[in-house]
Amino acid sequence: MSFFRADRFSLVRRTLVAALALAPLVAHADYPDRPITMVVPYAPGGAADAVARLMAQKLGPKLNNATIVIDNRPGASGTIGAGSVARAAADGYTVLYDATPFSINPHLFPRLPYDVSALQPVSLLLTIPQLVIVNHDAPYKTLNDLTAKAKAEPGKINYASGGSGTVQRLAAELLRQKLQLDMVHVPYKSGGPAIAGVMGGQVDMMFASVTASNSLITSNKLRALAVSSPERSPLMPNVPTLIESGVPGFDASEWNGIFVPAKTPKEITDKLQKAVVDVIKDPEVQQRLRELGAQPIGSSADEFATFLKQDSAKWGDVVRTGNIKAD
Numbered sequence: 567m568s569f570f571r572a573d574r575f576s577l578v579r580r581t582l583v584a585a586l587a588l589a590p591l592v593a594h595a596d597y598p599d600r601p602i603t604m605v606v607p608y609a610p611g612g613a614a615d616a617v618a619r620l621m622a623q624k625l626g627p628k629l630n631n632a633t634i635v636i637d638n639r640p641g642a643s644g645t646i647g648a649g650s651v652a653r654a655a656a657d658g659y660t661v662l663y664d665a666t667p668f669s670i671n672p673h674l675f676p677r678l679p680y681d682v683s684a685l686q687p688v689s690l691l692l693t694i695p696q697l698v699i700v701n702h703d704a705p706y707k708t709l710n711d712l713t714a715k716a717k718a719e720p721g722k723i724n725y726a727s728g729g730s731g732t733v734q735r736l737a738a739e740l741l742r743q744k745l746q747l748d749m750v751h752v753p754y755k756s757g758g759p760a761i762a763g764v765m766g767g768q769v770d771m772m773f774a775s776v777t778a779s780n781s782l783i784t785s786n787k788l789r790a791l792a793v794s795s796p797e798r799s800p801l802m803p804n805v806p807t808l809i810e811s812g813v814p815g816f817d818a819s820e821w822n823g824i825f826v827p828a829k830t831p832k833e834i835t836d837k838l839q840k841a842v843v844d845v846i847k848d849p850e851v852q853q854r855l856r857e858l859g860a861q862p863i864g865s866s867a868d869e870f871a872t873f874l875k876q877d878s879a880k881w882g883d884v885v886r887t888g889n890i891k892a893d
Contacts, residue, residue, distance in 0.1 A: 597658055597834050601633040606663045607647025609640040612757070613694065613777040613858070614822055618663040621691070621842070624851055628841040643667045643731030643892070645679055648825075652680035656827035658834035661688070666733040666820045666881075669874060673882040674731050674892050687870035688824040688835055689842045692860040695795035695819045696737050696773040697805065699764055699788045709792040709811040712771060713745055720748035726764055726772040728757035730893045736881055737773040737794055737818035739888045744813055753893055764788065775820055776801055776859025794818040801859045819861075821877070823870055839867055 606618045615638065622634035639647035644667040654660035662685060672682055698709055706712040716723040727735035734757060742749055752769050754760035757778055763769040765787050776799055782788045783802070792808045793799050796817050808816035824842055826835055845851055846864030855862045865873070884890075 596630075597837060598629050598632040600659065601635050602629070602658070603635050603637050603660045604663050605637045605639055605647045605651050605660065607639050607641075607644035608665070609756070610638050613775055613820075614663065614665045616777075617692070617822055617855070617858070617860070620851065620854060621663070621845060624845045624848060625841055628844050629838070642679075643671055643674070643729060645671055645675065648685065649678070649680035651825065651827060652684035654827050656829035656831075658826060658830055658838060660827065661838070662825040663822065664825060665822050666877070667731045668823075668825075669877040670731050670733070670736060670881045670885070672878065673885040674890065684828050685825045686828045686830065686835070687867055687874060688826055688839050689846075689867065690821060690823045690863050690865040690870040690873055691842065691846060692855055692862050693795070693819040693821045694775045694777055694858070694860045695793045695799050696733060696775055697779055697783075697793055697799075697802075698741075698771060698791040698808070699761070699774050699779050699783070700771045700791060701764055701767050702786050702789045704767075704770070704789065706771075706789075706791060709806075709808065709813075712791060713747060716747045716749055717745075721750060723747070723770045724750040724752050726752050726754055726760035726769040728760050729753055729755070730890055732757065733818060733820045734760065734773045736884050736890070738771075739890065740816065740818055740884050741773075741808070741813065743884065743887055744816065761788075773818065780859055795861075799859055800856065821873075822860075823874075835867065 604618060604622055606615050608614050619636055622636055626632050626634045639650055644664060648662055648664060651660055651662040671678060700706050725738045729735060754763060760772055761774055761778060764772050779788055780801055783790050790802060790805045792811045793805050794808055794816065796807060796809060798805060798807055843864040846862050852862050
């Protein structure tokens with residue numbers, strides 16, 4: 567009798583162990599079963615925030631009709647919001663919607679409020695080219711007009727940005743380094759006031775995203791001299807690239823992507839990545855993104871990780887060469 571009792575106990579134990587092992591898989595299969603918080607580490611109203619809200623609206627129906635809640639946590643060039651996600655539970659219910667400053671910040675700040683390795687990439691969503699913009703009434707009709715002035719009168723040309731950690735700032739620094747120009751940086755608190763400074767004539771030029779500047783260009787308040795992507799923008803086919811304008815290898819597009827805490831189970835990240843890519847492939851979403859001047863991508867996690875490594879190396883070199891410090 568003792569043998570049969572022992573054998574029965576062993577069977578029960580094996581069944582229990584198997585059930586416990588299966589439980590997380592069942593839970594992951596039900597993901598998500600409650601609202602997901604999408605942290606946007608920038609203020610409402612900007613390009614990243616606008617696209618994040620579009621993504622949230624379209625992503626919910628592809629994830630068990632989950633509610634996606636946007637949580638804006640601006641400050642310190644995006645590091646406050648990114649840090650909150652890095653410290654969140656790795657369960658797929660807190661995700662980060664970040665942009666190019668994610669690649670720049672580790673080189674700019676002596677110490678971040680989080681470990682970059684505590685966040686893992688899910689998908690690169692899109693890229694947005696930057697435009698070299700000047701006041702519409704400025705004498706500069708081409709990029710060469712502007713750079714010729716900067717070379718002839720060192721220190722006379724100034725350029726605006728929304729801060730040291732922005733792609734606006736580093737794109738201008740990349741141009742300065744490539745052409746060995748002497749130009750003066752004029753930092754603003756954000757991109758909007760910086761663009762207003764160019765429109766008002768307080769600043770000579772700046773790099774601004776197609777999204778932020780397109781309507782001001784078409785209404786003849788600004789003029790676009792060149793676009794920062796390797797190819798011309800479909801929204802502005804008559805604006806040459808910086809490469810075409812005589813700056814070899816220039817590429818300074820902004821990007822948006824999704825991250826989760828590093829230890830999030832693979833089943834969850836795979837499900838999230840697939841849903842995100844499905845949204846990006848939606849014809850309505852693609853049309854909307856292109857209207858904003860963005861190039862839809864929707865990558866795999868590995869592709870995004872490779873992209874981030876290259877992007878971080880590029881901006882790290884620009885920061886070190888320019889000896890750029892955080893504002």
